[in-house]
Amino acid sequence: MQQKNQGPVHIAAIGLGWWGRKIVAALDGEEATVKVVCGVDPDPSAAVFCEGRFPMLESYEAALARDDVEAVVLATPHALHEKQIELAVDAGKHVFCEKPLAMTKKGAERAVRLCRDAGLVLGMGHERRFEPPVADMLVAAQEGRLGRIVQVEANFSHDKFLSLAASNWRLNAEQAPAAGMTATGIHLTDLAVRLMGPARDVRVACENLASEFPQGDTLSAHIRFENGGTAYVSASLATPFVSRFAVFGTKGWMDIRDKAHVESPSGWVVTSSSAGQAITVSEVGPAEPVRDNLVAFARAIRGQSYAITGEEMIDNIALLEAIIRAARTGQVETVA
Numbered sequence: 001m002q003q004k005n006q007g008p009v010h011i012a013a014i015g016l017g018w019w020g021r022k023i024v025a026a027l028d029g030e031e032a033t034v035k036v037v038c039g040v041d042p043d044p045s046a047a048v049f050c051e052g053r054f055p056m057l058e059s060y061e062a063a064l065a066r067d068d069v070e071a072v073v074l075a076t077p078h079a080l081h082e083k084q085i086e087l088a089v090d091a092g093k094h095v096f097c098e099k100p101l102a103m104t105k106k107g108a109e110r111a112v113r114l115c116r117d118a119g120l121v122l123g124m125g126h127e128r129r130f131e132p133p134v135a136d137m138l139v140a141a142q143e144g145r146l147g148r149i150v151q152v153e154a155n156f157s158h159d160k161f162l163s164l165a166a167s168n169w170r171l172n173a174e175q176a177p178a179a180g181m182t183a184t185g186i187h188l189t190d191l192a193v194r195l196m197g198p199a200r201d202v203r204v205a206c207e208n209l210a211s212e213f214p215q216g217d218t219l220s221a222h223i224r225f226e227n228g229g230t231a232y233v234s235a236s237l238a239t240p241f242v243s244r245f246a247v248f249g250t251k252g253w254m255d256i257r258d259k260a261h262v263e264s265p266s267g268w269v270v271t272s273s274s275a276g277q278a279i280t281v282s283e284v285g286p287a288e289p290v291r292d293n294l295v296a297f298a299r300a301i302r303g304q305s306y307a308i309t310g311e312e313m314i315d316n317i318a319l320l321e322a323i324i325r326a327a328r329t330g331q332v333e334t335v336a
């Protein structure tokens with residue numbers, strides 16, 4: 001059995017569809033820090049992907065039973081996350097969970113509490129935190145260089161799901177509600193909550209404009225925060241890829257645009273201004289934030305701190321829950 005507290009963190013990759021495969025591919029060459037030792041996915045095509053990389057096991061329980069597995073990486077449909085986290089904690093495994101952590105605030109609180117009480121690290125698939133210009137923006141905000149943050153404006157949309165079969169879980173209104181919210185918008189609210197703290201209430205427009213998606217294809221949310229300030233967040237599943245995050249403060253603002261989807265990053269364009277200064281436009285070269293998030297998770301298991309706190313995870317899911325409700329009611333919904 002592997003010695004704890006040294007060497008690469010050995011993980012089981014659970015769910016090897018679109019994103020699970022992206023994660024495995026992103027970790028190629030990182031074996032000194034984090035190494036995939038087995039995988040689980042009931043879909044036979046996943047076994048083909050894993051051939052020559054690592055063994056496929058017959059069940060999640062089989063992965064949890066292995067002594068050489070220290071952590072699980074969950075890239076499974078949203079509805080499975082809560083139970084899979086509970087089982088991982090019971091087996092003493094650290095957890096990296098793809099977003100969303102849970103569909104309700106109560107579920108998120110439970111997941112965070114279970115991991116914390118067991119002394120296990122909980123990582124989240126919010127790789128946008130690890131995009132170099134976003135990381136710089138968060139540091140600038142933290143150090144007060146943007147002044148008082150007053151607004152966020154953000155859009156993360158794509159049309160990748162228009163070609164999915166209607167039976168896909170992504171197009172199920174219960175499993176993936178509120179248009180693009182659980183696919184893309186949740187990355188934006190993660191950053192908004194990090195910058196502005198817990199949300200107070202939200203109004204949502206969720207429409208079906210270009211598809212038969214039962215949960216709608218185009219969403220915009222207007223969020224007010226407990227400490228003042230607002231965020232306007234859009235997530236459409238019916239327009240070609242766009243990803244833009246802008247934050248406005250009393251001393252400066254930054255607007256970060258991805259040149260490509262994080263699946264194949266190709267850099268960023270950053271437009272910014274400080275009070276009294278000219279507006280500047282700069283280019284940031286490609287990076288691999290999905291890998292860097294997993295590496296940070298592995299380092300957290302080895303004792304370093306991890307960028308996303310449990311409180312931020314809970315605040316984001318509390319906001320998600322209110323957004324899902326507001327998408328259905330069309331009313332201003334209070335965040336629990």
Ligand SMILES: NC(=O)c1ccc[n+]([C@@H]2O[C@H](COP(=O)([O-])OP(=O)(O)OC[C@H]3O[C@@H](n4cnc5c(N)ncnc54)[C@H](O)[C@@H]3O)[C@@H](O)[C@H]2O)c1
Nearest residue numbers: 015016017018019020040041043075076077078098099125
């Ligand atoms: N961080 C990101 O940017 C990002 C991007 C895409 C997807 N995701 C997240 O990743 C997760 C998966 O999304 P996806 O697009 O890869 O979906 P997907 O449908 O392509 O893949 C999900 C996989 O899970 C497998 N699966 C189902 N039940 C399972 C079980 N009990 N045990 C093991 N595997 C099981 C399925 O067979 C499938 O291969 C979602 O939570 C999604 O939000 C994150």
